[in-house]
Amino acid sequence: MxxxxxxxxxxxxxxxxxxxxxxxxxxxxxxxxxxxxxxxxxxxxxxxxxxxxxxxxxxxxxxxxxxxxxxxxxxxxxxxxxxxxxxxxxxxxxxxxxxxxxxxxxxxxxxxxxxxxxxxxxxxxxxxxxxxxxxxxxxxxxxxxxxxxxxxxxxxxxxxxxxxxxxxxxxxxxxxxxxxxxxxxxxxxxxxxxxxxxxxxxxxxxxxxxxxxxxxxxxxxxxxxxxxxxxxxxxxxxxxxxxxxxxxxxxxxxxxxxxxxxxxxxxxxxxxxxxxxxxxxxxxxxxxxxxxxxxxxxxxxxxKKKIQSEQKSNLEQAVSFSIHNLAIDFRNGEAVTFPDFQVKAGEKILLTGDSGTGKSTLLKLILGELQASRGKIQYFNQKGEKIQPCLLYTSPSPRDPPPWG
Ligand SMILES: Nc1ncnc2c1ncn2[C@@H]1O[C@H](COP(=O)(O)OP(=O)(O)O)[C@@H](O)[C@H]1O
Ligand SMILES: [Mg+2]
The missing domain is CATH 1.20.1560.10 (ABC transporter type 1, transmembrane domain)
Structure with a gap:
């Protein structure tokens, strides 16, 4: 100003x-x-x-x-x-x-x-x-x-x-x-x-x-x-x-x-x-x-600076994804591992599990809000090609340190 x-x-x-x-x-x-x-x-x-x-x-x-x-x-x-x-x-x-x-x-x-x-x-x-x-x-x-x-x-x-x-x-x-x-x-x-x-x-x-x-x-x-x-x-x-x-x-x-x-x-x-x-x-x-x-x-x-989002405009929307050997280790020693699976375009999935089994953690990993310790999540576009999607959270904000960091 x-x-x-x-x-x-x-x-x-x-x-x-x-x-x-x-x-x-x-x-x-x-x-x-x-x-x-x-x-x-x-x-x-x-x-x-x-x-x-x-x-x-x-x-x-x-x-x-x-x-x-x-x-x-x-x-x-x-x-x-x-x-x-x-x-x-x-x-x-x-x-x-x-x-x-x-x-x-x-x-x-x-x-x-x-x-x-x-x-x-x-x-x-x-x-x-x-x-x-x-x-x-x-x-x-x-x-x-x-x-x-x-x-x-x-x-x-x-x-x-x-x-x-x-x-x-x-x-x-x-x-x-x-x-x-x-x-x-x-x-x-x-x-x-x-x-x-x-x-x-x-x-x-x-x-x-x-x-x-x-x-x-x-x-x-x-x-x-x-x-x-x-x-x-x-x-x-x-x-x-x-x-x-x-x-x-x-x-x-x-x-x-x-x-x-x-x-x-x-x-x-x-x-x-x-x-x-x-x-x-x-x-x-x-x-x-x-x-x-x-x-x-x-x-x-x-x-209020304008954010140059050239990179992002090249990023495509993911319509499906697959998970391989995915696991996350929290600082406090807690660890969660996930089974391999794939979600195809348009599929509806029901995610169930007891409290504390890792449902929320999985969603956070998919959104990029948490980073995996091992394994990977791959995202695909409409044509079935592997892509780098535009995630909700690209990197943790320095102001709000992540709970595990
Ligand atoms: N930020 C965190 N730091 C340490 N442990 C965590 C953190 N978030 C989740 N956990 C642990 O990971 C496990 C899965 O939690 P969560 O994904 O919240 O389960 P759900 O959503 O299925 O109830 C739990 O044991 C929880 O204590
Ligand atoms: Mg939960």
């Missing part, structure tokens, strides 16, 4: 949303700029100029919020389209990779992980673009008043951008922990609820409650941990912001008193400063959030 993929999906919508976001952000700067001019007009007792600037201020406000919200709608449409595509690609991959997947892991990927990326990456991207535009607008405005104000602001900008980097790693770790804990919780729920009637029959509710409570507790702890890191990040940012605010106001007062900057600036510098630091804080914050999703995005990129 990346902003580049999102752009490629629909360049027009992408640019439209970003364009509106940028114009709205610049519009906010215009509102602050006009405040300086309003104050100067008021100081000069020029009512008609004051009213003109006020009208411009009002129309800017109307445009700013309209454009922000329009950008939000277009962006959301684009994101939903993108997520839909990713879910399809994930499904295709799960279908084609011939591996076993725990239901809970797939559910977590398709819901929780994608939601995390939607909030922390895709939404953040839009905010960051707007905020960057705002920063450029404010910087430009400040330099038209007094270059030293811009220099002062840039110094604080550097401090602000550096600060959250200190918390980059812990935030990434905490985000990952929430995902892992959630996956485990879902798996536990799935595992236990599937056998709920057994749990009832053997009165094992204590164990059920205990296991579910334990996993829920871990999820709780992971969420609290993430919140803690989030809050620490906020605190650092706010501290840097307040410090910059006070010092810049001091500098402006000095410039205005010495007649080096327009009088009205004393009224609007607070707004400029607020906009600048707010945007910087936002960029640092949302940027940090975006960086924290890096690993998850790479994971999803791999998980």
């Amino acid at each position: 990346s902003s580049k993929e999102l752009f490629k999906l629909n360049p027009i919508k992408f640019c439209l949303a970003m364009g509106l976001q940028i114009i709205a952000a610049v519009g906010e700067v215009v509102v602050d700029y006009v405040l300086t001019l309003q104050f100067d007009a008021a100081k000069n007792r020029n009512l008609s100029l004051f009213l003109t600037w006020t009208l411009i201020q009002l129309s800017s406000y109307v445009m700013v919020f309209l454009f922000y919200n329009l950008a939000g709608i277009i962006w959301q449409k684009l994101i939903q389209n993108y997520l839909h595509l990713i879910r399809q690609e994930l499904t295709d991959h799960y279908f084609a990779d011939s591996q076993k997947h725990a239901v809970s892991a797939v559910q977590n990927r398709m819901t929780n992980d994608l939601k995390l990326l939607h909030n922390d990456y895709l939404d953040s991207f839009r905010y960051v673009v707007g905020m960057l535009a705002g920063i450029v607008g404010v910087a430009f405005s400040l330099v038209t008043f007094q270059w030293s104000l811009l220099v002062a602001c840039l110094i604080f900008a550097a401090i602000q951008i550096y600060l959250p980097k200190l918390l980059d790693k812990p935030l990434q770790k905490a985000t990952e922990k929430v995902s892992v804990a959630n996956r485990k919780y879902l798996k536990t729920l799935g595992d236990w609820l599937i056998g709920l009637s057994e749990v009832r029959r053997y009165l094992a509710s204590d164990k059920l409650f205990k296991t579910i409570a334990e996993n829920s507790g871990r999820l709780e702890a992971a969420n609290i941990e993430k919140e803690k890191v989030d809050q620490e990040l906020d605190y650092l940012n706010q501290l840097a912001y307040s410090l910059g605010d006070v010092l810049i106001f001091l500098l402006t007062g000095f410039l205005v008193v010495n007649n080096w900057a327009a009088f009205g600036l004393i009224a609007s510098i607070g707004n400029f400063n607020g906009a600048l630091f707010g945007s910087l804080q936002g960029v640092a914050n949302y940027g940090g959030r975006m960086r924290a999703t890096k690993k998850l995005r790479e994971e999803i990129f791999v998980a």
Whole structure:
């Protein structure tokens, strides 16, 4: 998942949303700029100029919020389209990779992980673009008043951008922990609820409650941990912001008193400063959030990769098979041997035997889910030729080690 993929999906919508976001952000700067001019007009007792600037201020406000919200709608449409595509690609991959997947892991990927990326990456991207535009607008405005104000602001900008980097790693770790804990919780729920009637029959509710409570507790702890890191990040940012605010106001007062900057600036510098630091804080914050999703995005990129199944398309469907000297030795010493037999195309077979004689094992061997220790299974196509069939399980997944391994 990346902003580049999102752009490629629909360049027009992408640019439209970003364009509106940028114009709205610049519009906010215009509102602050006009405040300086309003104050100067008021100081000069020029009512008609004051009213003109006020009208411009009002129309800017109307445009700013309209454009922000329009950008939000277009962006959301684009994101939903993108997520839909990713879910399809994930499904295709799960279908084609011939591996076993725990239901809970797939559910977590398709819901929780994608939601995390939607909030922390895709939404953040839009905010960051707007905020960057705002920063450029404010910087430009400040330099038209007094270059030293811009220099002062840039110094604080550097401090602000550096600060959250200190918390980059812990935030990434905490985000990952929430995902892992959630996956485990879902798996536990799935595992236990599937056998709920057994749990009832053997009165094992204590164990059920205990296991579910334990996993829920871990999820709780992971969420609290993430919140803690989030809050620490906020605190650092706010501290840097307040410090910059006070010092810049001091500098402006000095410039205005010495007649080096327009009088009205004393009224609007607070707004400029607020906009600048707010945007910087936002960029640092949302940027940090975006960086924290890096690993998850790479994971999803791999998980949705198209599987090249050239080999498989050459594989034919088996219609009959035969078994020779087939045997399997399990690690625990259990061994099962099977008699030789053949199943012809279209034949119906009844497989019977006491519990534990190897019926399930045989089916697993035929499907390729288990590998034989000795002997072989041969598969034939419609013409009776020996073939290499497309088996359900080609190789055991590294994530789910087979029970005998
Ligand atoms: N993963 C395994 N590890 C060790 N032993 C196994 C495993 N799976 C099956 N077995 C053993 O193989 C024998 C056949 O089991 P199974 O195929 O499940 O029998 P059935 O389905 O006919 O009841 C049993 O003795 C069982 O204990
Ligand atoms: Mg069985």
